[in-house]
Amino acid sequence: MKEKKFLDTVHGYIYVPEQYCNKLIDTINFQRLRRIEQTSSRSLYPCARHDRFIHSIGTYHIGRKIINSIKNRINIENSIENSYLIACLLHDCGHSPFSHTFENLFGDITELFKIYKECIKSKGLDENIDIINIDIDKTDVKHHEIISAILCIAIYYENIIELGGNPALVARMIMGIGYDLADTKYTDVEQSLKNCFISLLHGDVIDADKIDYICRDKWASGYISLSVDVERLISSIILYKDKGTGLYNIGYEKSAVNEIKSLIESKNFQHNKIYKHHQVIYEQKLLKDSVKALTDKLAIAPNLIFNYKALLEPQRINNDNIIYMPTDDDIISLLKSNLHDNLSFQEWFSRSYNYVPLWKSISEMQSLLSIESDSLFTKLLKDGAYYDIICKKFFELANIKSFALDATPTNKKVFDNQVKIVFPSGKSIDFNKLYNYKNNSCDDITFKYIFIDKKFSQNKDKCIQIIVDVLNRKETNGQQS
């Protein structure tokens, strides 16, 4: 089988069958991903310029390693193997521009799913009859996953079949919708095996997608955090039959326990240090406000711009604009053409921010407030209502405009039965019994950045004094202390 080589700075050489390149990668929908940023942290890490294109190829690479590892122990039907690899490659083909920021603008998830159901009906795919009755709101499916599934059926259907895959199964894997094992129409054991592969692309804790983006985001951004031994983690994956039910489950050898821990903690680091960084949070606000201003100015609904149909054929936004294969560039172009004099857009585009955070971390907030008293810091963390009062007082007492945005740390919870560690004896233990990731120690606090007008950034002492007075409740009836 002829293969093409991609040189990837994260995984080294990635080998993809030439047929996959011809039928999937070298298509307009897939190539669109070259122009969609992977993360929203580019403002913080200028080198994080990686895109969904290379992430999709990286996910395919991880998926292939997972398949090879599993095949060492059990036989897998070609259709399942091919479907899984194709799903790994196409899992983001319907992604929205600007990562997840505008995903919801594609419309109601129930309506999108109806469109998917119409697609499978039109192809006569009756094996998915259980999907017709699914309440999509009660799953973990995201907008872009449904759109990717729509593209699998509407665009890639024949190609997937020619590559030995099952389009309906590929779509399920992308959306993470497992087979209902209680439905006796299906052979439970076979469907449980498919469910395992669905979970290995769209899992709660560990899957091919996560493994790639955690490694890739870290490499591209340059930040230092725990590293994950991907080879060790993947080689530890076991598909085992439960002795009671005879159904397949996913487990991990005990040698992977530290890598699982590293993966979870890397995800927490990314979530709390990167995506909750004051610069990233503020920039997301500016971008959202800019796009909102754009739709207001053009007097159109957002889903005319963020329109899944534009991934199939050109769509008219208004008299002057057409959108086709929407990418980050298209949104930026619309913003530049229509909002060049809008303050939010100017701020976002120039990165010359008009508001600065009073503190940049919980530690800094603690150090600023603890000069007065240790109890004030705790008081502010415990009662989130104070942030509103503080912003109001800034304006009343010192004419300082401000607002607060949440950055309360949250750690990934791992629930019981999500990750199983399997021992050579055949016994298994829940990962939570080894490392307790059930509790989030930050559940009872509220930490927010308070952004103040940059003009007053030299007046931080005054701001801190106002905060101290508010927390000490020295101000009453508008009198200053």
Next chain:
Amino acid sequence: MYKSLEFKEILGSIYLLNKIKERITYQEVREISNEINKIDTFIYIRNTRLSNAFLQDIIGVDFMNEDIINLSDEDRQKLERCFIRLDIETRNVVNQVVRNYYQL
């Protein structure tokens, strides 16, 4: 995230505005979330199986499959805290919709 919430924040708003609310159904919150989106399409309301699992972890109720009945003060405060974490613009929209929905 700015203009982003889950059902637990909507519940927080309901309890902040009506502390004696005895029963809340999943369907009510679903309808409230639809109304929120009609006012501001840019507010992203994430309602998934996992977010329900996190909610269940907080209040011990599988909200997708059972109603919340007579929640304890401690659990109400947890939900109210979730709501207060939202940015003020989003909170104002949610409060407005909740007030209209329950005629408060």
